[in-house]
Amino acid sequence: QVQLVESGGGLVQPGGSLRLSCAASGSIFSIYAMGWDRQAPGKRRELVATITSSGNTNYADSVKGRFTISRDNAKNTMYLQMNSLKPDDTAVYYCKADLEDGSYWGQGTQVTVSS
Secondary structure (H helix, E strand, C coil), rough: CCCEEEEEEEECCCCEEEEEEEEECCCCHHEEEEEEECCCCCCEEEEEEECCCCEEEECCCCCCEEEEEEEEEECEEEEEEECCCCCHHHHEEEEEECCCCCEECCCCEEEEEEE
């Protein structure tokens, strides 16, 4: 099993930036991919970005060019740098880890983009 703890959410004005962090503990050696999902009020949860253990990344079309996913293996931490934020980015952001026995999520962190 893996435990995931997100941090870094908050309130930001349109056009601003935030960096989310996800600290992983437990069976981290079994993780083959990590990522971020988000869920806005009244909407389905959607994939935002993923990164594999080899560093390959993938992004939702809605965030390409604005968000960057990265990981620091020495710190067992994954990041999501979010720039040029829009009101449509408002959501609860969840850290996700994929292992052979299934996927795990953190508790989520709220990101609100509003003036």
